[in-house]
Amino acid sequence: MDSFKEVCELPENGFEVVTCTNAEEGMEIFEAHLEEWSGVILDAKVFKGKGDEVDRLAGLTYSLDKINELKHKRQVPYYIFTGQPDTASGTAFAEQYEGKYYEKDKDEDKLIADIKKNADEIEETQIIHKYQVVFDNWPESKHDLLSVLKAVEHEDWQDNRVFNSIRKILSDVMFRLYDCGYCSVVHDGSNLADCSRALGAPNMSDIIPVYIQRSMHTCVEVTNPGSHRTECDSAVKDGKAPYLVRSMTYDLLNILYWCKDLPPEKDREKTVERVRKSMEEVARKKEEDKNRKRQRYNQ
Numbered sequence: 001m002d003s004f005k006e007v008c009e010l011p012e013n014g015f016e017v018v019t020c021t022n023a024e025e026g027m028e029i030f031e032a033h034l035e036e037w038s039g040v041i042l043d044a045k046v047f048k049g050k051g052d053e054v055d056r057l058a059g060l061t062y063s064l065d066k067i068n069e070l071k072h073k074r075q076v077p078y079y080i081f082t083g084q085p086d087t088a089s090g091t092a093f094a095e096q097y098e099g100k101y102y103e104k105d106k107d108e109d110k111l112i113a114d115i116k117k118n119a120d121e122i123e124e125t126q127i128i129h130k131y132q133v134v135f136d137n138w139p140e141s142k143h144d145l146l147s148v149l150k151a152v153e154h155e156d157w158q159d160n161r162v163f164n165s166i167r168k169i170l171s172d173v174m175f176r177l178y179d180c181g182y183c184s185v186v187h188d189g190s191n192l193a194d195c196s197r198a199l200g201a202p203n204m205s206d207i208i209p210v211y212i213q214r215s216m217h218t219c220v221e222v223t224n225p226g227s228h229r230t231e232c233d234s235a236v237k238d239g240k241a242p243y244l245v246r247s248m249t250y251d252l253l254n255i256l257y258w259c260k261d262l263p264p265e266k267d268r269e270k271t272v273e274r275v276r277k278s279m280e281e282v283a284r285k286k287e288e289d290k291n292r293k294r295q296r297y298n299q
Contacts, residue, residue, distance in 0.1 A: 004081075004104075004108060005017045005019065007108065007112070008112060013112055013116070015038075015112075015115070017041075021047065021050075022046065022047035022048060022049055022050055022052065022059065023046050023047065023048050023049070023059035023060070023062045023063045024048060024049045024050065024062065025050065026040075026063065027062065027063055027066040027067075030066070030067075030070075030076075031066070031070060033143060034070060034073060034074050034076075035074065035124060035143060035146050035147070036124070036142055036143060036146070037076050038076075038077075038115065038118075038119035038122060038124075038125050039076060039077045039078065039079060039115045039118060039119060040063070040067060040076055040077070040078040040079070041078075041079050041081050041111075041115075042060055042063050042064070042078055042079065042080050042081065043055075043059075043060070043080075043081060043082055044057065044060055044080055044082035044084060044093065045057060045059070045060070045082065045084055046059035046060065046063075047059055048062050060080070063078075064078070076122075077115075077118045077119075077122075078100065079100060079102055079111055079114065079115065080097050080100050080101050080102065081102045081104060081107075081111060082101075082102075082103065082104060083103065083104030083105060102114075123150070123153075124146055124150075127146060127149050127150065127153060128146075130149075131145075131149060131253070133257060133260065134253060134256045134257055134260075137256065137259065137260040138169070138172065138256055138259075140172050141168070141169045141172045141256075144165040144166075144168045144169050145165075145169060145256075147161075147162070147165045148162050148165045148166060148169070148249055148252070149249070151245060151249075152245070152246055152249050156245075157236070157239075157242045157243070157244075157245050157246065158236055158237055158238075158239055158242075159236070159245065160232070160233045160236040160237050160245075162245050162248070162249070163222065163223045163229065163232065163233065163236075163248070164223070166219060166223050166248060166249075166252055167192070167223035167224065169252060169256070170192055170216075170219055170220060170223065170252075171187065171189060171192065173216075173255060173256070173259060174187035174192060174195040175187050176259065176262065177195070177199065177259075177262070178195075179265045179268065180262045180263050180264070180265055180267075180268060180271060181263065181267070181268040181269070181270075181271030181272040181274075181275060182199065182207060182208065182262065182271065182275060183195055183198055183199055184198050184275075185198045192220045192223075192224055193220055193221075193224055195220075196216050196217055196220040196221075199213060199216055200213040200214075200216060200217050201279075202282070202286070203278075203279040203280075203282045203283050203286075204275075204278075204279060204282075205282060206278045206279075206281070206282055207275055207278055207279075209258070211254065212254065212255055212258050215251035215252070215254050215255050216255060218248070218251055219248060219251050219252055219255070222244070222248060223248075232244065
């Protein structure tokens with residue numbers, strides 16, 4: 001499986017393969033991230049649980065039952081990839097799973113091609129392709145980002161649950177902005193407004209473009225718990241703000257796209273010093289402008 005995983009993760013294939021040691025562990029991860037999978041590769045004989053010592057078909061049966069149980073939430077294609085003699089081509093097992101069956105050391109290319117073909121027909125994969133740069137740069141936000149963009153693609157303008165997902169993504173943004181040296185406030189999961197104020201300070205305008213500062217302020221103001229959030233939730237739910245979900249989403253996408261060029265975490269000390277000097281320079285220029293205006297007024 002390791003060599004096949006390496007082939008799948010080559011740039012020309014572009015897969016991210018998550019491996020598991022038994023069926024129960026695999027299905028637990030599968031269910032926890034149900035929106036994110038483009039396919040499930042199953043071994044015909046696998047340990048069913050952590051304590052099992054013999055791989056049996058019971059592991060496959062358990063996985064198939066779980067996939068079928070969850071298909072009302074989301075249907076994900078599965079592929080049975082096996083190499084045991086009693087499940088090889090020509091056996092009753094292979095005939096039973098015809099169309100879902102792939103033999104190791106023989107059908108790897110066909111399996112990869114079929115995964116790609118089927119994945120391209122899945123809505124979530126299409127959304128990821130459409131916003132590929134953003135997803136590539138924010139793997140930690142993938143689940144919440146998918147839920148936000150699905151609402152936009154479905155034109156579900158009265159879904160105020162989007163605001164919770166946007167808020168979670170903003171937390172990821174604040175963590176990264178602190179780690180790279182741009183934000184002077186440590187994000188603790190509940191102080192988005194403090195982080196936004198620090199990043200939106202006038203003296204930060206040479207570091208963070210004004211359109212990003214304003215997008216951050218808007219997103220935080222609307223999604224943070226409080227009176228404004230309650231008002232916005234009601235307006236969206238009641239259809240009084242039909243463009244708010246999409247405008248918030250595009251503000252968020254602008255933030256995420258801009259963040260792709262952040263300095264690396266390893267240069268944090270240098271970045272902090274650069275930010276400090278930039279803020280001092282902006283403040284100095286503003287003070288000079290103020291003094292010039294005062295002189296002209298006094299004349």
